[in-house]
Amino acid sequence: MSVIYERVALIGLGLIASSMFWAMKRGGLVGEVTGYARTAETRAKAREIGLCDRVCETAAEAVEGADLVVLAVPVGAMGAVAEEIAPALAPGATVTDVGSVKRAVIEAVAPHMPEGVHFVPAHPLAGTEQSGPTAGFAALFDNRWCLLVPEGAEEAAVARLERLWQGMGSMTERMDADHHDLVLAVTSHTPHLIAYTMVGVADDLRRVTDSEVVKYSAAGFRDFTRIAASDPVMWRDVFLTNKEATLEILGRFTEELFALQRAIRLGDGAHLQDYFTRTRAIRRGIVEAGQDTDAPDFGRVPKR
Amino acid sequence: MSVIYERVALIGLGLIASSMFWAMKRGGLVGEVTGYARTAETRAKAREIGLCDRVCETAAEAVEGADLVVLAVPVGAMGAVAEEIAPALAPGATVTDVGSVKRAVIEAVAPHMPEGVHFVPAHPLAGTEQSGPTAGFAALFDNRWCLLVPEGAEEAAVARLERLWQGMGSMTERMDADHHDLVLAVTSHTPHLIAYTMVGVADDLRRVTDSEVVKYSAAGFRDFTRIAASDPVMWRDVFLTNKEATLEILGRFTEELFALQRAIRLGDGAHLQDYFTRTRAIRRGIVEAGQDTDAPDFGRVPKR
Known part of the structure; x- marks a missing residue:
């Protein structure tokens, strides 16, 4: 070339x-x-x-x-x-x-x-x-x-x-620039904000000590900490400059979260199971599109 | 042995x-x-x-x-x-x-x-x-x-x-059983619910087509889809049976999320940067505790 x-x-x-x-x-x-x-x-x-x-x-x-x-x-x-x-x-x-x-x-x-x-x-x-x-x-x-x-x-x-x-x-x-900003609000910006939030919540909890959060992170939490470890200045600027699309998607997110929260409170198992079944298909699509590994746990190798 | x-x-x-x-x-x-x-x-x-x-x-x-x-x-x-x-x-x-x-x-x-x-x-x-x-x-x-x-x-x-x-x-x-249920609500149950929610939101959006969400998932979203691909029946039961602790942590989560959302809306960059800087330390703790790999991106190998 x-x-x-x-x-x-x-x-x-x-x-x-x-x-x-x-x-x-x-x-x-x-x-x-x-x-x-x-x-x-x-x-x-x-x-x-x-x-x-x-x-x-x-x-x-x-x-x-x-x-x-x-x-x-x-x-x-x-x-x-x-x-x-x-x-x-x-x-x-x-x-x-x-x-x-x-x-x-x-x-x-x-x-x-x-x-x-x-x-x-x-x-x-x-x-x-x-x-x-x-x-x-x-x-x-x-x-x-x-x-x-x-x-x-x-x-x-x-x-x-x-x-x-x-x-x-x-x-x-x-x-197009506006479409880009909306797509990224969904696929990147809002997920990052949510990961940062969840990690911040865990950090704040006094009854669950820091060391417990860290020790027992393999149960799901650690995936969030990876993206919440990204560059703080870069991400500050992303949210300040893609404000409208991020706030729009966040609004959708909290709406859905409240619906699931309500299903938990009411004991509506069918709603939860339906929702969780639907989200599996998206994962399959991502693996099939070659955008992630299909190895369990991202192919992480446990340290001994 | x-x-x-x-x-x-x-x-x-x-x-x-x-x-x-x-x-x-x-x-x-x-x-x-x-x-x-x-x-x-x-x-x-x-x-x-x-x-x-x-x-x-x-x-x-x-x-x-x-x-x-x-x-x-x-x-x-x-x-x-x-x-x-x-x-x-x-x-x-x-x-x-x-x-x-x-x-x-x-x-x-x-x-x-x-x-x-x-x-x-x-x-x-x-x-x-x-x-x-x-x-x-x-x-x-x-x-x-x-x-x-x-x-x-x-x-x-x-x-x-x-x-x-x-x-x-x-x-x-x-x-103790109750402490277990609270620790897991933080390190596992709430993160799973949030991941399921985010994936569900992406699935619902009509302007951002399915294929775009899948294609451009490497920007952060795909980490969420992994945990949102877990067994639906198992997770339905987790939320139905660890209701109180999950709802409590969810309450904390939405409180924090609203504070960050407000910072975005008001353009409060200092608040965002402080928050994002604090969460980095937790990631370091997890890697040091041997509960995750320090390889970038979990050590994923891109497919060609």
């Missing part, structure tokens, strides 16, 4: 950007990759582990001469970063992002994009509960979806970015 | 009983194991895969001469099974169960226990989202906790059952 971009700049060096670096290198998809992170500590760590061909001291320096610039910072920081790099962007360059919310990112970034620069928002649906420059790995995007939200960008620029994501192992699809 | 029980009867042949069979045989912990399941189909499957040394046509036949009888049926069926086997129990036998709720099981089973039979309720905190006689495997209990709720049973009988669980790989602890 020939090189898709000659010069890539990664702005922000967390889990997603570092995984992109290793995946782009694995595929021989790009030429030189520069990187920038806000803290000196992250820049030093990146240099130490060979993350990026060149780590720069400013975002503007990193984007100079780049034909692809990837904004990989929390959603709430996208606007300021876009404003900062705008004067240094090369004509004809593509700017993309990897934020979990699309409408808010477009509103924050698009106004800063100079004439002749292609802005193609994107969102790889991949991640782990770990964060920072050392968390990345080349296989993160394999067989995962990356949603592109072109919003009127030139077809050639969109297709080129799609080739990059496909080269990193992803399947790609295009979507 | 010498044999702990000469004759074990497994009543109900699902995930837990079948895993116990393989774990007991792996450890050479017991002599002959008989089994009984309500449906002819399950009994036939058990015979086909060599689950149990002898599969019986009635529960009474299976328990004849057994020095350990394990009730491994849904919590709501425990009382009827106990009544059915009571006349056939050998004097001095131990009866135990593996139910996820303890107070209700004790109330249902204890009245049927004949003089001279030791009833020692227990609950192995282990399982997967799969069910039925073919779902079991010997390592299920390795490094997992088994909680015993002796409720006044003779020390020798309790200690003997503890040795069996330890031989199957478990760590054991004794607990």
